[in-house]
Amino acid sequence: MNITVNRHSSVTIKEQVRLEIAQRIQSGLLEEGHLLPSVRQLSSQLHISLVTAHQVYQGLEKDGLIDAIRGKGTFVKKRKITPIQNTQPPHPALPPFQWQLSIPDYLPRASYWSHSAVRLPPEILDLSTASIHHSLLPLDLLQDSIKHALSKHTRSLGSYSPYQGDREFLEAISHYLFTQSGLTLEPHRLIITNGTQQGLDLFARTFLGPGDVIAMETPCFSSAIDTFRLSRATIQPIPLDHDGMRIDILEELASHGRLKAIYTVPTFQNPTGIIMSYRRRKEILEFAEANNILILEDDPHRELFSAGNGLKKLPPPLKSLDTTGRVIYLKGFSKFLFPGLRLGIMAADGSIYNRLLAIKSIADLGSPLWLQKALLLLFTSPHLTMYIKSLNQTLAQRRELVATMLSRELNPVIYYPQLAGGMHLWLTLPPDLAADDLIPAAHQRGIHFLPGSIFYPAEPELNHLRICWTNLSNEDLPKALSLLCDLLNRALTAKP
């Protein structure tokens, strides 16, 4: 294990090491039954005292994460949350390859991975995946576009893409962003990515390292947490209020610390669904300029606006207000178009663009050329805008259904916000009820959701859960919501 101990932190070394090992076990990186280094080895590997190493293991054992077996060594214990029974046949027993444990790695945690890699049996209604149900996606438009490219752009199957992307495709995307969101982003400011997740990762690899501090809305998309943690930067959680990321907390931080970057999902924040107000957007941008801070803006849900909750129009992306090349803008298409194709874009300016492009070239030499050509027709078609309009009409109805059902069936002590669009709903239970503990019962009833605990970069709040109300069919959604309400209501009354 490569654990970087920060000797200048206010957190004790013992706590740092304990937390790092606990995260690896909880996220499944260290598997059940694996032999951990001895106290002596841990002490020498991390340059910590024998006493500290011993205390770390004592703490982990107390938490039920490891077992020390006299004369044999210290082993990872069975995980607390039982993952759903895998529907696939089990692997043939793997040879143990115990020697591999002597090979250290640079992984700090991958909690999103461990939660989302769970394969749900088909009878479980999935309220966890943030997708649009396939019956609502424009699969016919996608098929037409691909079919067209099959004959028109055959040769692109046999050619590498420029690292930044195909010129024609970049132009089409640029045109789309202008038409749909009023963004002026010329093709030479765009880089094609394999979805937004790659954009996050490219940013983190270019600009974040040990000692750097990145501020992020908390709770927040857990895969972003993993990405920033992998870079060994320090994550500074920033709470949200009704207008988005709290500017007062950012300002207080800036007065006695140095922030390098801010990560934000300003529109339909994941998981809370909050829309950052226009005024807050301006404030965050001014704050970043005054303190020489980069802004990483992640905008995957903008298209999912069904003008609910009294809101007529979404505030513009931060990038459209940025005149100094300070905002790096990520646009994914998985949330309303094609999760199966993994293409997104990242927009940046000046030398920041060049630096991100260099990392993209190292990461994979560029995204698939043919896939870009295959989407040309789609992104230049007037049918795309029509599809987005009609999708939002459908989603507005669904939103009504969700609101009606929850207000009718759910115990009113459970809080959830009113929605103007997006795809998530963040439910808050009373403080003494932990959503993680409800997962086994949820599976027994035939539903799955994400416990709120995975959305926190530091100490988690346990009394939240996230559901996604766009992933199920029209028939299954009401069933799943009823099962959820019943589960939560019973959990409330079953409390001691």
Place this chain on the structure above:
Amino acid sequence: MNITVNRHSSVTIKEQVRLEIAQRIQSGLLEEGHLLPSVRQLSSQLHISLVTAHQVYQGLEKDGLIDAIRGKGTFVKKRKITPIQNTQPPHPALPPFQWQLSIPDYLPRASYWSHSAVRLPPEILDLSTASIHHSLLPLDLLQDSIKHALSKHTRSLGSYSPYQGDREFLEAISHYLFTQSGLTLEPHRLIITNGTQQGLDLFARTFLGPGDVIAMETPCFSSAIDTFRLSRATIQPIPLDHDGMRIDILEELASHGRLKAIYTVPTFQNPTGIIMSYRRRKEILEFAEANNILILEDDPHRELFSAGNGLKKLPPPLKSLDTTGRVIYLKGFSKFLFPGLRLGIMAADGSIYNRLLAIKSIADLGSPLWLQKALLLLFTSPHLTMYIKSLNQTLAQRRELVATMLSRELNPVIYYPQLAGGMHLWLTLPPDLAADDLIPAAHQRGIHFLPGSIFYPAEPELNHLRICWTNLSNEDLPKALSLLCDLLNRALTAKP
């Protein structure tokens, strides 16, 4: 600039910093005209003395890389190698965004990027790109496979892929690897990557960091050098002999240093074309086991075997000889099937598999599901094996053509090996002739090749060049070879 200074290195700190800055300038990461930090800023940023910082800039100025302008500052000078005139219209003048230079990054070099991002005008015959000419690729098989998936796997357009890849596709690939190369790699040992480059990068991010040492064949694929350097590991160059990577040098190193991993392209090594012998493969594997070292085996060219140079059969991949889960195997399909689709695989065992999968999940949440479905038919079709056979018949003829033309037209002081397949040819000029210097004349004549200097992780040898003889059409290849021979012959006689 984030430059990690190694105070225990035998290289002086001045030299380390000079080299790092020089590489950023030469690779285009620091662009012409950019303002560098002042001597005082450099000294304080890197914790080096003012004298050392001053000497670094003196050295860079002497090398013609920077200009110190009194009262204004130190700027990056025009690059020595003029890139080919871009055929695209120039960007509208970008605002300078000079403030961005105050944002440090973690990029050490990206030389492959700067060389390969050059966009060749269409009249230049490209001997540099390592591709198969589209007329030789199975574009019809690809079209059929995609067409089939369009109707059969429509829903996969709207679904995320499991991080490791689609089960059905993994099975098809597993079957293909067994049929084509005799490799037994069950689906649960495979991870789909966005081409081999991503596999290299995932490995480096998981296992390499400052202080780790990776050994690689030298000269070597320059993008692999960039990847390993980005991880801040130390690269140990290992020379090649007729049987591949030299085992005597590896053994000597092991006696007084610690290697963590070996990277090798054992079959048709890039750029030399050398095939590692069966015996050497066994020796390397035994060496790795004896010294607890990982092997990263990169096998993109195995299919390009046209049984030339007296060789009847290729030695098996190292992975097929590996019984302890020590070899991580990378298989790309860009070199003989579809560079425009960027899909490859990585095979690993035990906890090494899990760790690589965790990084894959952070890098991009998995490769496009629909693309995997779109290739199902191709990888299970008997036409694929037939195509590979017929491709190699064609390539055998090309190889003959290359051999005949070079032996007839090229001055015999220029050395090149006899080929048994692959796609590259590594030419060695007399020691006092630098291939980089010939690039402008080559462009004037209408050809492009890669100078050998970019294939070295440390001090480059300048008297080599790499050509790829599979990238041009049947008509263009002889023209390009004639132009190349003429250029090189003239350079020999023009020597002072």
